[in-house]
Amino acid sequence: MSSAVTVFEFHGGIHPEQNKTQSLQLPLGKPKLPEELILPLGQHIGQASRPLVNVGDHVLKGQTVAINNGFLSSFLHAPTSGRIAAIEERAIAHPSGLSDLCIIIEPDHKETWCDLRPLPLWQESTKTNVLTYLAEMGIVGMGGAGFPTQVKLQGAQKNDLEYLIINAAECEPYITADDMLIREKTAQLIQGIQILQFLIEANHVIIGIEDNKTNAIELLKNELRARQLDKQIKLAVVPTKYPSGGEKQLIQLLTNKEVPSGKHPIDIGIICQNVGTCSAIYDAVVLGQPLISRITTLTGAALSQPQNVDVLLGTPIKHLLDYAGCDSSQLQRLIMGGPMMGFTLENQSVPVVKTTNCILAGSAKELPQPDPEQACIRCGxxxxxxxxxxxxxxxxxxxxxxxxxxxxxxxxxxxxxxxxxxxxxxxxxxxxxxxxxxxxxxxxxxxxxxxxxxxxxxxxxxxxxxxxxxxxxxxxxxxxKKPAPKKEAAKTDVSASATATSPTTGGSADTPTKSTNNDASKKLKIDLAIAKAKLKKLEKALTAAQEETRTEEITQIQTEVDEQKKTIDQLEVELAKVAPPAKATKVTNSEEASVKQLKIDSAIAKASVKKLEKAIKRAEDINAPELEELKNQLQPAIQRANELETSLSAAQEALAKSSTPAVVQSAELSEQAQADVKKLKIDIAIANAAVKKVKKNIDTMKSEGQDDTSIDASGLPRKLSESETKVTALQAKLVALTSTTPSSATTASDTTASPTEVNPLADKIKKQKIAIALAKAQISKLNKRLEKEPENAAEIQVAISEKQTAQTTAEVELAQLLNTQEKN
Known part of the structure; x- marks a missing residue:
């Protein structure tokens, strides 16, 4: 080597008896095909794969039989050609001893390969394409929990990497699978490392190996020297000590860096890969072969021929024990993995999976029963x-x-x-x-x-x-229940009749035009009612999708809702052209219901965002496999909440304009009043824009992962409260101005309230009083919560500001209604 790698130390560690020579006496074996291959759908960390085949199907060697079923999932391929005999629950290799869904293949002993699709020009391809290809080849980490390799490498591409560490330490007693792999596939291993380096572009590449593997070390040195890679890929020989093959311990040995508590190596610019994974990457990219086999150590005193074997995934353990000459009378305990970190197998019919590196068949002398547990003597x-x-x-x-x-x-x-x-x-x-x-x-x-x-x-x-x-x-x-306003209807009929027969307006010559307009108006009203009914149905479907957090359906339904709203707006515009209103119309029940529904949808969307953020925080604390999936759901949820908030603001503004009884046509106001009203409207629009801008900034900070403390320190919640208060004050001024401006069109008959108008006015006054009382109660509740939860002060202050704004608005509307009642 051109320059030696400095090797450091880590705290602790032990030196158990190695027992590695037993399985290295014979060359690499290759057992014959068993009667059936058992492929569990969960051979990796994360979600189990989803079957693509049915019982009775014929599959070829290397054919995909199951695809990934989520972000942390992997593909699964047929280890040999044959028939799908069953898809059923079978015992699997797991400490729980429970069963899981498996695909059972009966080999046809023809070993017919499917069409292989290697990537000979992988250096000219994009990294994304190579990662996608590795995912389709079912490559997972073969030295630990089976983490999907493409997921790990995708995380590496988002960070600047200092070290790529290849773990060849294999520190656990008895296990020699990686040692044998290096001896048998040295060239393939080095090429696999080169492919990894192409994908992540680390500044340094180091192979870490224990000093008890002299043959493997010599082969690696020769191969690196022959390929003139000894300057790009360094070989670091570390002392034999358990557990130097642990990821964090090997990092400390080779870089003297310690991975912080709760963090991952990628957080400090380091990524580790097992030699088995590198070899599988070579097989996939260069040969086009998916991960269907691995080298496994068969060892233990109960075996007459301990050795390493290149075994197909899904091979039953019983088949391998028979191949290695297992003496059942000597077998005391059967372990998958090593004696330190492995687990006991109660069933010999469980299959080999992607992470199976060793089968230890120990005798009673070799693996004696542990002594009874005694009290701790605090020896340290x-x-x-x-x-x-x-x-x-x-x-x-x-x-x-x-x-x-x-x-x-x-x-x-x-x-x-x-x-x-x-x-x-x-x-x-x-x-x-x-x-x-x-x-x-x-x-x-x-x-x-x-x-x-x-x-x-x-x-x-x-x-x-x-x-x-x-x-x-x-x-x-x-x-x-509300009766029709007969007097108004009669007045309208008389007025229409007079207009139709008046000679000054054209008389009967204008009748065909009015009849045509009435027909068009009737048709438009029917179309509008159908469109609103369809919108209501879509909104209910959207609410149901939001409850179950079905992200894809939410996006699709939201698009349909937006399109339907545009259709309704167009129909209302056409209807207004055909039959323009004589004066400003009052707010309909459907408009109020729409605003109320938007409030509910917005509240649900905000709650969904908060729940997702809390779930992500909890998932990060425990490094849950669902973390990336939750993060992928967060951005659409935030976007959805922002869209609903914008729609709600627009609807409330429209509702406020249409529900202001004192706002009349500009022609009815004096010139000075018109100018004042126009100026106030412009000020309100500017203030509303400021509110939306502050809310957008807060949402952006949340999407970037900033906590409530940082948001509160930025001053944005305070600005939001001030802007909303300003909007409320300006709206109150507008109401006061328009309600006190005399209208030239007002007559004595207009100010005389009919008996049918008394109850609705009283109902509105009652509703506003209830709204004020409810807002006060909610503010009081939020203040108590603020005392108990100071860590959520920013969020609670925003909620208090919203409730205070709602209270102020209700008080203004109540004052206006009481003023109207006094006049009547």
């Missing part, structure tokens, strides 16, 4: 052995007493479950099992909280929808 050996620099003793006490919050405070989730603490414990305490139980309990509690919040959101949305429907039904009932 567990703390000295912990590679994550934790305090295992305190974590034990907290998990035993179910004080999980304290356990989290002591960084329980930083535990890598390596088993070093249990290995050195003189009291034989199964520390790792306690930690696993604690983690599981915390995750279950978090999931229950998320589900509870989601259920609460759906309940509130459903309740709001039911209240809106009930209000709409009540409005229709009142509309049917």
């Amino acid at each position: 050996m567990c703390e000295q052995a912990c590679p994550a620099s934790l305090l295992p003793q305190q974590l034990l006490w907290f998990t035993k007493s179910q004080e999980f919050e304290k356990a989290e405070h002591y960084n329980l989730f930083d535990c890598i479950e390596c088993g070093a603490c249990s290995y050195v414990c003189p009291s034989s305490i199964p520390l790792v099992q306690y930690y696993r139980h604690g983690k599981s309990a915390i995750r279950e509690a978090r999931e229950a909280t998320v589900k509870s919040d989601h259920a609460k959101l759906r309940f509130e949305a459903r309740k709001a929808r039911q209240e809106a429907e009930a209000a709409e039904k009540e409005a229709k009932r009142l509309a049917r």
Whole structure:
């Protein structure tokens, strides 16, 4: 090598007996095909794959049989050609011992490949295309939990990477799968590393390998030297120590950087990949072969022929034990993985999956039963052995007493479950099992909280929808109950008759035109009613989609709603041309219902955004696999909330204009009054624009991930409150000005209230009084909440400002209504 890589140290670690030579005595084996291959749909972290085949279908080797079913999911391919015998629940390789949905293939022993599609010009392709290709080839991390490789590399492309570390340490006792892979596929491994470097462009590439793999080290040195890559790819030989193959421990060994608690290597500019993953990337890109096989170590004293085998995914463990000559009388315990981090298999029919690196068939002497657990003697050996620099003793006490919050405070989730603490414990305490139980309990509690919040959101949305429907039904009932204004109708008929027969206006010569206009008006009214009914149906469907957070349907339905609203606007314009109103019309029940529905939709959308933000925060705390999916849902939800807020502001402004009884045609006002009204309207429009701009800035800061404290410090909530107060004050001035301006068209008959108009006025006064009382109660409730939740001060202050604005508006409208009542 041109220059040696400095190797550092990490805290703790142990030196258990290696037992690696047993499985390296024989060359790489290749078992024959079993009677059936069992392919679990969940061979990776995240969502299980979705089947593409049916029972009875014939598949070819390498054919896709299941596709990814979400962001954290992967493709699955047929390891050989044959027939789909079943898709059913089977026992899988998992510590729980439970079963899962599997695809069962009966081999036809022809090994017929499907059409392979390699990427020979991968260096000329875009990185996105290569990543998509790797996803379709089903490549996942083969040294750990099976994290989908394309997801990990996509995260790397968003950051400037300092190091690409290839993990070849393989520190756990008994396991030699990576050692054998390096010996058998050295050239393919190096080419796979080159493809990885093309995708992420790290500043430094280092292969980390323990010093007990002398043959593999020599082969890597020769291959790098032959390809003249020893300056671009450095080989770092680290001392044999468990668990130096842990991701964070290897990073500390090679870079002297420590991954912060709760963070990932990518956060400090480092990404790690296993040698098995690099080899699988080579097979996919250069040969066009998906991930259908892997090298697995068969070892243990119960086997007469321990060795490494290149085995097809889905091969039953029993088939491999027979191949390696397992003596059932000697078999005491069967483990998948190594003795430190592996788990016991109770069923030999479980299959090999993408992350299966070792099958350990141990005898009673080799894997004796653990001694009974005794009391902790506080020797501190567990703390000295912990590679994550934790305090295992305190974590034990907290998990035993179910004080999980304290356990989290002591960084329980930083535990890598390596088993070093249990290995050195003189009291034989199964520390790792306690930690696993604690983690599981915390995750279950978090999931229950998320589900509870989601259920609460759906309940509130459903309740709001039911209240809106009930209000709409009540409005229709009142509309049917209200008698028709007979006197006004008679007056209109007489006026129309006089106009039709008056010689000064054209008399009967104008009758055909009016008849045509009436027909057109009638048709437009029918079309308008149909369009509004369709809009109402779409809005109900949109509300239902929002309750269940169906993002794709929400976008589609929202587009249809917008188009339908445009159609309604066009019909109303055409109707106004055919039959223009003689004076400003009063607000209809449908307009009020539309504003109310918009308020409900806006509230639901805002609540959805807040719930998603809380869920994302909780998912980030536990590094949940649903994190990226939740983040993908957040931006459409924010956009939807902003659109509804804009629509609501416009509707409220239109409603305020149409509901102001004192605002009359500009021709009815004096010239000075017209100028004052016009100026006030311009001021209101400017103030409304300022409100929208502040809200947009707040939404932008939230979408960028800034918390409430940062938003509050920016002063935007205060500006929002001031702008909304200004709008309310200007609207009050406009109401006062127009209500006191004398109208030239006002007559004594207009100011005389008919008996039918008394009840509606009283109802409006009653409603405004209720609205004021409700606003005051809500403000009081928010103030109490502000005292209890100072951390949410910014959000609560905005809500208080909104309620104060609503109260002021209601008081202005009440004063206006009382003034009208006194005049009448």
